[in-house]
Amino acid sequence: MSNKKNKVIEAATKLFAEKGFENTSMANICLEANVSKGLVYHHFKSKESILIEIFTNVTDKMIEMNAKSKSSQEPKLQLVQLIETIFYQLECDKTFFQLNLNIMFQPTTRQILKEQIEKRASILLNSVKNIFDQISLEKSTLLSYVFIAEIDGISLNYLTVFDEYPLDMIKQELINKYIHF
Amino acid sequence: MSNKKNKVIEAATKLFAEKGFENTSMANICLEANVSKGLVYHHFKSKESILIEIFTNVTDKMIEMNAKSKSSQEPKLQLVQLIETIFYQLECDKTFFQLNLNIMFQPTTRQILKEQIEKRASILLNSVKNIFDQISLEKSTLLSYVFIAEIDGISLNYLTVFDEYPLDMIKQELINKYIHF
Amino acid sequence: MSNKKNKVIEAATKLFAEKGFENTSMANICLEANVSKGLVYHHFKSKESILIEIFTNVTDKMIEMNAKSKSSQEPKLQLVQLIETIFYQLECDKTFFQLNLNIMFQPTTRQILKEQIEKRASILLNSVKNIFDQISLEKSTLLSYVFIAEIDGISLNYLTVFDEYPLDMIKQELINKYIHF
Amino acid sequence: MSNKKNKVIEAATKLFAEKGFENTSMANICLEANVSKGLVYHHFKSKESILIEIFTNVTDKMIEMNAKSKSSQEPKLQLVQLIETIFYQLECDKTFFQLNLNIMFQPTTRQILKEQIEKRASILLNSVKNIFDQISLEKSTLLSYVFIAEIDGISLNYLTVFDEYPLDMIKQELINKYIHF
DNA sequence: CATGAATGAGCTTTCATTCAT
């Protein structure tokens, strides 16, 4: 992939996260990436398609990571490790999670990425369910939904609701819950 | 308050929820409310100020409801009742919750309503903490954050992540958790 | 004339002078005069007509003053007195002179007040020529034009060209010129 | 510089002079220049900036001409030549002088171009004073102000006050004054 | 006399996109 195309993707990711998709103009992206409009339209057929490519890249990484992570540990420890991983990334890449949230809740962008959003959700659900299947086949679906809701709720509150959020304490509480399951 | 101003607020609320703030034009609002552009700008100084007025109205209602709801029931039952109320409203007014989410995650609108968002969050936290104080003074803050994360996570998953979400089952699971606390 | 109508005229005069006719809106005038739009349109048929009334009032005063000032003094002293009067007013009412200038040079307003502007010019020319007729019947027209040009040029430079203008010195130079004519 | 940008400048100059800055819309300019609105905003960041560029171009030309015109003639002849040049241009480019006047008297445009207007005034004053210094060092400043006032007054009367102005006769009178100085 | 809700045309400006070079 050409160097300049990457610069465009990076610039767009940054700006979409900072200002939102609708408030980022092609001109903004060109300026940030230091390329011309013509070049952007050489690599991408539209502004939407930049968004799609950014989102797809991440989905692909998620699938890849998911494939690798088939651990043979005890299920409770797998849950703990999953929690640790997610919260680690949440802290490392706040902006990126924020971008994903605003894409998912903005009706327009949501519509554009509907299929991918659903795909991601089902990957995550399956991945979590695989773990809970080892704990309780009967309640595994319900437990998975609850687990995901907890993760999403904490992320959401951390990222956009509370100014000073005791993330570590709450993470610990969650780990405690599942380690004594 | 004049009839037409209300029509504008209703139209704007509907469209902001359906299409997002940035994708709703003043022309759209005028068409939906069946009024002229001039009239909208006679009542509101800008598009932003419509959003602010909508959001403020709801915040005010929240404060009012909060003041009224000081129940003298057993704390566990208060939690159950709170859960029931929130999920009832979630199902009744899906669009409105969606509007709130997309406002909170869109950087621009978030900035505009920063103060109000924080105000709302602290009202909710206090309100929940008042209940948990009666259960465990020591852990009440932590428990409140967890409770709110659970509610928010479920709402988020119901509204925007999963196409077919077993909301009732999950609500029941949550009620079970807190009734046996 | 009603009190409120006067307030409108005063407000409009002030704002037209400060911001120019085109940059003053009816809403601005209403706010400044503390009256409603309906009232302004009760007294004036349009924004233009306010301008016309302001300008006409001044023209009428000029005519009146001109009628009174038929002095029987020596012509040179009449010139000196005219110079003194004009410069006195220039210093007293800078804003008002500025208003007149910008009305006269803005093509739109100029067109509206074309006839009055010409009327004023001819009154002034006649008035000055009457004095110069007593000095030199032959050259009186030319001398009048020169005199008016001198007055206008000095006013213009004082009001809008130079930041620190030695008005008094120049006035004295002019008086010297005509007293030794 | 691109051909179309020049067309925009020409169109804007013409229309600003004919109708005034405030009464000329971007749509007017586009129509006159036969270009799209987008193109105008590609070359100029705002309507104001068109005005600034027009004005700056002229100021630059003035400075350039001023630099070249250091003549070694007798001072009185230099004055005569300056008068001839100014009146020649005044007759050639009536519209352009009118544009300058209405920019200088319209409070808004005046504010925008405040610095340039002052710059121009000081260039002209210096240029004239250099000549009068050779006639009378003592009175050169005063004489310069008077000279400029005469020129400006005559221009103003010619351009906007009197319908039939004996420009040539008055120019001759002025030349006579300074040739017999 | 007096108010201010209401209109609709028009304003400046932005923007995704195209295309000749």
Place this chain on the structure above:
DNA sequence: CATGAATGAAAGCTCATTCAT
């Protein structure tokens, strides 16, 4: 690959004016 001039639709907003009360 790469540029940036050029387009035209649509955005947010202003404003003189009207009219029911």
